[in-house]
Amino acid sequence: MTDNPFFTPSELPYGLPPFAQVREEHYLPALERGMADQLREVREITENPAPPTFANTIEALERSGRILHRTVTVFFSISASDATDGIREIETQVSPRLSQHADSIRLNRPLYARIKQVTTDDAEEAWLLEKYRVDFVRAGADLSEADQERLRELNEELTRLSTTFSQNLLTASTDSALVVEDAALLDGLSESTIKAIEKDGSYVLTLFNHTNQPALAELTNRETRRRLYELSTGRAPENFELAARMATLRAERAALLGYPSHAAYSVADQTAKTTEAVEEMLGKLVGPAVANARREAEALSEQAGFPIEPWDWSFYAERVRKARYDFDGADLRPYFELDRVLRDGVFHAAGELYGVTFSERDDLAGYHPDVRVFEVFDADGSPLGLFLFDPYARPTKRGGAWMNNLVDQSHLFDERPVVMNNLNITKPAEGPTLLTFDEVNTAFHEFGHALHGLFSDVRFPRVSGTAVPRDFVEYPSQVNEMWATWPSILANFARHHETGESVPAELLEKMKAAERFNQGFATVEYLAAALLDWSWHKLARGKTVEDAEAFENAALERAGITLGLVRPRYRTNYFAHIFFSGVGGYSAGYYSYIWSEVLDAESVDWFEENGGLGRGNGDHFRSTLLSVGGSRDVMDAFRDFRGRDPRIEPLLKRRGLQV
Numbered sequence: 001m002t003d004n005p006f007f008t009p010s011e012l013p014y015g016l017p018p019f020a021q022v023r024e025e026h027y028l029p030a031l032e033r034g035m036a037d038q039l040r041e042v043r044e045i046t047e048n049p050a051p052p053t054f055a056n057t058i059e060a061l062e063r064s065g066r067i068l069h070r071t072v073t074v075f076f077s078i079s080a081s082d083a084t085d086g087i088r089e090i091e092t093q094v095s096p097r098l099s100q101h102a103d104s105i106r107l108n109r110p111l112y113a114r115i116k117q118v119t120t121d122d123a124e125e126a127w128l129l130e131k132y133r134v135d136f137v138r139a140g141a142d143l144s145e146a147d148q149e150r151l152r153e154l155n156e157e158l159t160r161l162s163t164t165f166s167q168n169l170l171t172a173s174t175d176s177a178l179v180v181e182d183a184a185l186l187d188g189l190s191e192s193t194i195k196a197i198e199k200d201g202s203y204v205l206t207l208f209n210h211t212n213q214p215a216l217a218e219l220t221n222r223e224t225r226r227r228l229y230e231l232s233t234g235r236a237p238e239n240f241e242l243a244a245r246m247a248t249l250r251a252e253r254a255a256l257l258g259y260p261s262h263a264a265y266s267v268a269d270q271t272a273k274t275t276e277a278v279e280e281m282l283g284k285l286v287g288p289a290v291a292n293a294r295r296e297a298e299a300l301s302e303q304a305g306f307p308i309e310p311w312d313w314s315f316y317a318e319r320v321r322k323a324r325y326d327f328d329g330a331d332l333r334p335y336f337e338l339d340r341v342l343r344d345g346v347f348h349a350a351g352e353l354y355g356v357t358f359s360e361r362d363d364l365a366g367y368h369p370d371v372r373v374f375e376v377f378d379a380d381g382s383p384l385g386l387f388l389f390d391p392y393a394r395p396t397k398r399g400g401a402w403m404n405n406l407v408d409q410s411h412l413f414d415e416r417p418v419v420m421n422n423l424n425i426t427k428p429a430e431g432p433t434l435l436t437f438d439e440v441n442t443a444f445h446e447f448g449h450a451l452h453g454l455f456s457d458v459r460f461p462r463v464s465g466t467a468v469p470r471d472f473v474e475y476p477s478q479v480n481e482m483w484a485t486w487p488s489i490l491a492n493f494a495r496h497h498e499t500g501e502s503v504p505a506e507l508l509e510k511m512k513a514a515e516r517f518n519q520g521f522a523t524v525e526y527l528a529a530a531l532l533d534w535s536w537h538k539l540a541r542g543k544t545v546e547d548a549e550a551f552e553n554a555a556l557e558r559a560g561i562t563l564g565l566v567r568p569r570y571r572t573n574y575f576a577h578i579f580f581s582g583v584g585g586y587s588a589g590y591y592s593y594i595w596s597e598v599l600d601a602e603s604v605d606w607f608e609e610n611g612g613l614g615r616g617n618g619d620h621f622r623s624t625l626l627s628v629g630g631s632r633d634v635m636d637a638f639r640d641f642r643g644r645d646p647r648i649e650p651l652l653k654r655r656g657l658q659v
């Protein structure tokens with residue numbers, strides 16, 4: 001196994017992983033050796049006879065585990081974007097091992113004792129030192145031997161339950177699919193959709209991992225809608241029990257670590273800091289959002305001619321959109337061609353704001369032929385990093401869109417960033433790839449994360465780029481969405497793929513007006529999920545929940561979500577964000593999206609107050625916020641950018657929630 005590509009640093013430009021050389025059999029040996037190497041490196045730190053210093057302890061930890069880091073980065077990137085059966089098997093095998101490995105470092109008493117003795121006068125070092133100390137405390141470094149033993153047991157059982165939860169979901173997306181024998185019952189779906197879902201004489205609609213299935217907007221048969229909706233909300237019922245068990249175990253773990261609930265533990269190192277802050281914020285939004293949704297429900301029932309049920313909402317929302325706003329999203333698609341959106345939209349906006357330029361590197365390869373590699377240059381022409389773009393859906397890719405780092409920028413290793421964006425756009429059999437406006441917006445959003453990684457200018461990898469609190473990380477990406485509809489940017493990329501004509505202004509106006517409708521629904525659906533997550537994780541130690549569905553209903557009622565017509569975007573049984581740690585572990589953290597949106601709305605206002613698109617504004621955002629990553633208090637960085645503390649009013653205005 002001397003040819004294992006993970007054993008030596010990549011020789012490709014910017015340290016791009018040598019994907020062409022990586023084979024499945026390389027992962028396990030590289031992970032084994034990576035963990036063993038890091039344990040040896042940690043032992044060298046703890047056995048060092050010299051007194052603990054920043055360099056021989058914290059910096060030495062930052063330098064440790066390079067093989068493991070290289071392997072894990074590539075492995076989890078592939079397991080998200082191109083997971084074959086072999087990759088899935090390795091993942092099941094290594095996930096518990098990796099969590100044990102992390103415990104064995106953070107529960108290492110001699111190491112923790114050394115960290116506590118380190119002092120430094122340098123601000124960047126002091127910030128990192130404190131991060132390490134907090135990481136260790138939060139992982140249980142201060143606990144007694146017996147409590148640490150219990151903690152390891154809890155972590156192990158939680159990892160096991162989380163894996164089962166996610167496997168149940170994967171099975172349910174097909175097992176709970178809607179199957180009909182008679183195509184007439186699918187009236188409203190396009191002919192090509194009906195053709196695509198036909199299997200051995202029947203028709204199979206598989207489930208997306210959220211409550212409201214896209215087909216609900218199109219199916220004209222009310223009974224079909226009801227069946228689809230009930231299959232969606234009732235899938236993987238065995239997960240209710242797993243979720244309740246996980247909530248109880250998390251409460252016990254939080255209590256061991258000195259917190260009244262998992263929610264309190266979870267927000268302590270976030271920008272929210274306390275559960276009260278989160279509750280105050282969510283509490284301000286619920287009333288007005290529910291009132292908005294009620295008004296929308298009335299309009300929908302009026303359109304329908306009868307009181308609508310939850311499975312009717314999307315269908316009549318589309319009817320009202322057409323009737324009131326004369327808008328059909330399909331009319332926009334010919335103006336949103338993928339390559340043009342990327343180069344003349346996303347890249348162009350970054351150029352106008354930050355002066356950066358892009359050049360495609362056909363000589364560099366990703367892990368799949370569809371992955372494109374771009375070299376990014378700064379305004380003065382100096383090299384900045386690499387950007388990888390993987391736009392298309394495939395059976396081996398998980399749903400949604402995301403950004404991840406392949407190489408973290410750091411001065412410590414003198415490394416420039418390599419970042420990537422994944423989208424899930426359906427690849428057409430032939431011809432150009434035409435996007436929906438949502439997909440355009442997502443491309444801008446994900447590139448906002450990419451810029452956060454590309455502009456990182458910090459000393460240590462631990463705090464590089466997007467390594468910021470979870471309730472802050474969505475903020476820069478949300479801000480970047482504003483350029484998707486900025487007039488000069490839009491005029492630059494939204495051109496008809498056949499005629500080259502600009503998108504008619506009238507069509508855009510209709511789109512904007514139509515988008516404002518149904519905001520009540522979108523906000524309530526989101527808030528209900530955030531509050532459900534919150535209730536599960538406010539559970540006190542020793543509490544068990546016998547009937548998880550009853551718990552769910554009571555929690556929503558208590559939080560003021562009294563509108564039965566709008567269910568949470570995710571119910572407990574398929575809330576993977578909070579019960580499957582593999583998707584980023586948003587337990588007691590689903591509030592983050594709207595929490596970040598407060599900063600986003602404030603920042604959009606700032607750009608508009610200061611003349612909008614332009615180098616001066618872009619450079620200010622970059623130098624105060626994007627380039628510092630997690631190397632300092634991110635809320636101080638925000639104040640440097642905005643000139644004051646954030647206010648909630650811009651968000652309320654944007655979502656139509658003013659009281």
Ligand SMILES: [Zn+2]
Nearest residue numbers: 445449474477
């Ligand atoms: Zn995001």
